[in-house]
Amino acid sequence: MTTAVDQLVQQFHENGYVRLEGVFTGDELAELTEEINQVIHHYADWEAAWRGEWRKEYVEEDLLQRIRLVAINDFHPMCGAWMRAIVKKSLVETLAQLMGTDLLEFHHSTLHAKPPNEGAPxxxxxxxxxxxxxxxxxxxxxxxxxxxxxxxxxxxxxxxxSHRWGPLDHIVGPDTAPHLPTDRYRLSDTVPVSAKAGDVIVFTLWTVHGSSVNKSDRWRRIVRLGYRDPRNRQTGGHGFGQRGLMVLGVRPKD
Ligand SMILES: O=C(O)CCC(=O)C(=O)O
Known part of the structure; x- marks a missing residue:
């Protein structure tokens, strides 16, 4: 018999992403939201929109100078509810099933909040x-x-x-955020994934993704939590050389 979890795992393997509904609800969600609001107002960078020439293809001329992203990395040690969310048993177990692993290590947190009417793509x-x-x-x-x-x-x-395509060459440089060439990778070819507050979307490091401007009068606040198999070697970038929290199993000896 195919269970609901089997179906999620199958979807994840097929698409390279999956949405998990209602992972956080009620008081737990309210507490996470309250803490994020404090982080947004006291600690985050309000001018964190990704830069680069690509923006001309994603943003209408009159908005170009105004778009904003509120962001911060690794805020979680400051926030009790987020520390509890990172180790939430049901979430960790589902992630382990999606990856097919008996060992899971938490790696980083990042807030991406798009303000109303001008939230950056x-x-x-x-x-x-x-x-x-x-x-x-x-x-x-x-x-x-x-x-x-x-x-x-x-x-x-x-x-x-796109997770099956493996590592792709990105355009990088001092004046741009890493991105894929806009003539070959188009937002118009992507599938939008709507979600409710408290839902979680999981995807792999190789899955191609992006998002458009927030044109609504509502905030769009998302926190990214990164998890890895501790046997998967990091070769550079954010958190390189740091040991994360083990959330499932015991770290293997080097
Ligand atoms: O928050 C978004 O819309 C995009 C997030 C993203 O690209 C990422 O977390 O890697």
Whole structure:
């Protein structure tokens, strides 16, 4: 008999991403949201929109100077509810099933909050250039949604099956965020994935994704939690050389 979890695992293997519904609800979700609001107002960078020439293809002329992203990396040690969320048993168990692993290590947290009417877009990219690992399929990006997200407020968009393409060459440089060439990787070819507050979208380090401007009068707040198989070697980037928290099993001896 195929269970609901088997179906999620199958979808994940097929597409390279999957949405988990209602992972956080009620008081737990309220507490996570309250803490994020404090992080947004006291600690985050309000001018963190990704830069580069690609923006001309994603943003209308009159908005170009105004778009904003509120972001911060590794805020989790400051926040009790987020520390509990990272080790939440049901989430960790589902992630382990998606990856097919008996060992899981938490790697990083990142807030991406798009303010109403001017929330910045993300060009199509893999997360590989930001924290490269030898095996892109044994690294999971886990996006915790704190608002309902849809096409109007800039929900995530994916190229289904792109995780099977392996590492891709990105355009990089001092004046641009790493991204894929806009003439070959188009937002119009992607699938939007709407989500409710409390849902989680999981994808791999090799899955191509991006998102559009938030044109609505609502916030779109998302927190990315990164998890990996501790045997998957990191080769550079964010958190390189740091040991994360083991959330499943015991770290293997070097
Ligand atoms: O928050 C978004 O819309 C995009 C996020 C993203 O690209 C990422 O987390 O790697």
């Amino acid at each position: 993300f060009p199509l990219h893999q997360d590989l250039p930001f924290y490269p690992h030898e095996d892109g399929l044994r690294y999971l990006d886990v996006l915790v949604h704190l608002d309902d997200a849809d096409e109007e407020n800039g929900c995530l968009r994916f190229l289904p099956g």
